[in-house]
Amino acid sequence: MVDHREEVVRKLARLRELGAEGELERRWEEGSEDEEDLYNAGCLSLPDGVLPEGEAPAERELRALYRLSDGPRFGMVALRRQGSTFRMQAVDVEGRPIHEGTRLVLGAAGDGVYILLDSGTGAVTVYDSLYFKYGQESGVRLECDSLFEFVDTAALGPRYRELWGPAESEWWAADPWWNYLVEIGFAHP
Template sequence: MSAKIELLLRLDAEEELERRQEGDDEFSENYDDARLWLPEGVELPEVLPAGLRALYALTAHPQFGDLRFSSHHDFWPQPLIDSAGEVIDAGNTLTIGRAEDQSIVLDLDTDTVFIFDFLYFRHGLDSGFVLRCDSVAEFVSTVALGPRYPYIHGPHETWREPWWLTDPWYIYLKELGFA
């Protein structure tokens, strides 16, 4: 995770993606943001998992394509619910960001990070747990900055068109050899 973020900073990747957006009408039509944001890091409280603290030390509330991490002031506990509106006992969870309409959730007891879709039943999914990683570092390295990025909105078979093939962030990840 750290090496990939440090490489993005050295390459001035934010500016590169902004340049691409300004020079490509299709990019501008389909996306209203530059797809990458790496603000200056901040120190998080020791009560939060080490992986989350390491990420925020590098870059506070970053954005990687459709994944937007919240400011640490905006983390909030959010009960997870099933299709019947019943609370799922998923542990001591904290919502730390968004993947469009879905939540990026951290289990404080296990350090597991997952994307949870509260409308999973409307999207034809069997469960709200779209994607799961054992740690923040794994999530950032393999999902936000890696080959699992195309699965952030659910399995490929749930999509009529492969949105990830035209996503400028995923294209850039492939160019860098991250995906």
Template sequence: MCLHDGVELPEHLPADLRELYALTAHPQFGDLQFSNHRSFTPQKLIDAFGNVIDAGSTLTIGRADEQSIVLDLDTEAVFIFDFLYFRHGLGTGFVLRCDSVAEFIDTVALGPRYPYIHGPHETWNEPWRLSDPWYAYLQKLGFA
């Protein structure tokens, strides 16, 4: 695993995110891949009918496989949003939510909520986490 040099993010972004990117410009935790800071893009969240969900001022900051890691700039909450949630039998696109970047890193990227990044277990065709090397590593360390 290679850690890229850190970068300084703009002050308008949450301190937790700035601290993470100060450590490495391309954070990755298994299937959680944070984007290059220059690739952060404003994101309008939509429902199954194409209507915009009023979720405040949001920014896509990464990917969790086919899903987006989204930051709400108003509340500093971080969540995984699945734009194809209706195809996966989910009632909402909000797969997983944390109140801050720090909570997301602690409980999802490095913790027990990592196996839920692809939605509820009952929506999976196969238990992907059993063959996921990052999940196996988290289990070995006793984090998941």
């Protein structure tokens, strides 16, 4: 069984060792004149960790992540800084809740795409609030059993391709973060 927490610790250490933040910024500055390159600026941010507040046992993994990095960004995955999360209830097209209770919004994975933590179970759901606008049957893009599984497999791994639209659209092929994940061996094409 994979220890996702240990994998995240290892991957963050490797990114810092590689100077990945500076490298991706350098690539952006030397990149093409394409307007989409504006998105690429700052596609990786690894702020120092903090000593998190709160004692809710269900949010233990969130506190552990904040110790590693407070509000990191991995491509289109932008996690909120400690103390800036908020609660939200995801609904279907008819306004009915898709989960019981509310979820803690940890961050976003693009416009209108929220990363939600179930404070009871620790599960993470990536939810597109505008799914009906694009004719999709569900707003749930991705589900993971834990926060560290999400960071390990989606933010820093092969499931990154599942975050925005159908994988068969191959939007991710031009994404600088995806290409870097492949380059350093965290994901495979």
